[in-house]
Amino acid sequence: MPSFVIRMLLMLMAVVLLAACTKKTTTSANSNKAGVLAGVAKPGILRLPEVSAAHFWSMMGSHLTYIQQGHGGPLIYDFTDTNCPYCHVMYSSEKRLINEGRLTVRYVPVAMIEPSSMSEAVYLLQAKSPAMELSHIERIIGDNMDNKNHAMLPHATHVFDKPSTRDMATIREIELNNGFLREINVDQLPDIIYQQRGGHLGLVSGLISAGRLTAMLSKIARAPDAYMKNAHNMVAPVLMGENDE
Numbered sequence: 001m002p003s004f005v006i007r008m009l010l011m012l013m014a015v016v017l018l019a020a021c022t023k024k025t026t027t028s029a030n031s032n033k034a035g036v037l038a039g040v041a042k043p044g045i046l047r048l049p050e051v052s053a054a055h056f057w058s059m060m061g062s063h064l065t066y067i068q069q070g071h072g073g074p075l076i077y078d079f080t081d082t083n084c085p086y087c088h089v090m091y092s093s094e095k096r097l098i099n100e101g102r103l104t105v106r107y108v109p110v111a112m113i114e115p116s117s118m119s120e121a122v123y124l125l126q127a128k129s130p131a132m133e134l135s136h137i138e139r140i141i142g143d144n145m146d147n148k149n150h151a152m153l154p155h156a157t158h159v160f161d162k163p164s165t166r167d168m169a170t171i172r173e174i175e176l177n178n179g180f181l182r183e184i185n186v187d188q189l190p191d192i193i194y195q196q197r198g199g200h201l202g203l204v205s206g207l208i209s210a211g212r213l214t215a216m217l218s219k220i221a222r223a224p225d226a227y228m229k230n231a232h233n234m235v236a237p238v239l240m241g242e243n244d245e
Contacts, residue, residue, distance in 0.1 A: 054199065065109070066109075067124070069095075069107065069135075070097075070101070070103055074217060074222050075105075075220070075228075076094075076104070078090065078105050078190060078191070079177070079186075081111065082120040083120075084190060085141075086207040087189055090192075090208075091107075097213070109177060110174065112189065118171065120137075122171060125174070126170055190207065191203070191205050191206075202216075
């Protein structure tokens with residue numbers, strides 16, 4: 001495909017992303033970034049009128065692209081954007097439970113808040129060890145939040161200029177992650193989806209406290225070994241604590 005055609009497609013994709021962020025901004029009149037940033041939330045039930053919860057849960061494992069951290073305790077999916085400060089706070093709460101072997105998290109990168117979100121997500125997924133790179137990026141975000149600075153994150157600078165075939169494939173994966181949230185009509189970040197012990201799927205849209213997250217653990221089902229092994233789009237899982245600084 002000619003390079004100018006690829007650039008036009010990427011520019012169109014960027015316009016679509018910006019339009020989506022603009023639309024979401026209307027959900028929060030005081031948001032100075034994008035309406036996808038959520039405040040404090042509480043757990044609820046994910047309504048699935050067209051498919052069963054079991055089928056939907058299976059589809060998540062086989063269709064989403066994610067980075068897994070942890071191998072113990074119940075499993076949750078966490079949709080996260082590098083430009084979402086609430087996502088970082090949520091990550092910090094999850095990390096402690098991961099390190100204690102009490103939680104497994106599949107982080108699903110999305111690009112919905114800033115134009116830079118896409119190039120940062122591409123860089124993250126293409127890293128030699130995405131799980132370790134995610135930990136590194138979260139440390140950068142945390143240090144800058146503590147000092148009230150804007151975090152300058154590593155990103156794939158060539159994505160919107162001279163994208164490679166690999167770049168295009170990674171962008172498609174991220175767009176599928178974005179589209180998943182749109183399909184279930186979720187317009188806030190962070191978002192946690194989990195399977196309850198009774199079989200229903202739970203949804204947390206927005207930030208919850210570390211205490212609330214810990215209290216939820218007893219209600220979240222452990223994923224069967226077959227489910228964990230049948231994942232096709234997992235990127236470089238690691239056990240936090242072994243490779244994390």
